[in-house]
Amino acid sequence: MKKLFLVVGFILCNLTIVNAQISSGDILLEGNLNISKSSTERVFIFLNAPSQKVEVKTITINIVPTLNFFLNKSTSIFAGLGYEKRSSEDVRYTGVFETPKVVTNSLITELGARLYHNITDNVYFFNSLRSYSQYGKTKHDATSNAQESNNFDTSLSLNHGISINISEKFLLSTSFQSLFINYSKINYTNLDVNSETITYGINTNLNSLRLSLSYKF
Numbered sequence: 001m002k003k004l005f006l007v008v009g010f011i012l013c014n015l016t017i018v019n020a021q022i023s024s025g026d027i028l029l030e031g032n033l034n035i036s037k038s039s040t041e042r043v044f045i046f047l048n049a050p051s052q053k054v055e056v057k058t059i060t061i062n063i064v065p066t067l068n069f070f071l072n073k074s075t076s077i078f079a080g081l082g083y084e085k086r087s088s089e090d091v092r093y094t095g096v097f098e099t100p101k102v103v104t105n106s107l108i109t110e111l112g113a114r115l116y117h118n119i120t121d122n123v124y125f126f127n128s129l130r131s132y133s134q135y136g137k138t139k140h141d142a143t144s145n146a147q148e149s150n151n152f153d154t155s156l157s158l159n160h161g162i163s164i165n166i167s168e169k170f171l172l173s174t175s176f177q178s179l180f181i182n183y184s185k186i187n188y189t190n191l192d193v194n195s196e197t198i199t200y201g202i203n204t205n206l207n208s209l210r211l212s213l214s215y216k217f
Contacts, residue, residue, distance in 0.1 A: 028068040080110035106136030122165035177208035
């Protein structure tokens with residue numbers, strides 16, 4: 001507990017000393033790294049046997065560095081280019097349960113604008129309009145008969161967050177997504193079949209929460 005108070009006290013003292021306000025022409029290199037692991041249960045029901053539950057695991061690694069350019073002290077535009085790898089499992093029953101691996105590799109582009117409001121000299125609240133696109137390819141391992149596919153996802157969302165000057169060169173930021181609209185298209189490579197989906201609404205998923213560290217040039 002004493003260590004926690006010391007850390008909080010150090011941050012508060014540091015914020016009173018640092019006076020590195022954002023100004024027109026500043027450029028921030030922002031690093032976003034997200035590693036997540038999730039699991040779900042699928043239930044298989046049989047006519048002459050008890051139902052079976054199978055756990056399906058998904059691991060996602062996402063890294064998208066962005067450049068944030070300030071048009072003035074309260075408005076910025078940003079662009080990012082990154083990569084995502086998602087590894088999951090397909091489930092099928094052929095006398096025994098099989099869980100062949102499914103891997104999706106995606107190129108990511110990100111564009112947007114932010115509007116900043118000063119809370120203090122070193123703490124900023126911001127709203128941002130963000131366009132996020134993924135160009136991916138899904139492959140299955142050799143034991144799977146499932147179709148491979150080319151995937152395209154793009155979304156437009158409204159995000160909100162806080163940035164804190166932790167030194168003259170570094171900012172720590174956190175943000176979350178509220179409103180969104182998303183378009184998704186899947187093109188199965190071995191079939192003349194496309195799947196298109198449009199979703200929109202209010203995001204209540206904590207997976208949209210982002211934490212990033214920025215370096216100011």
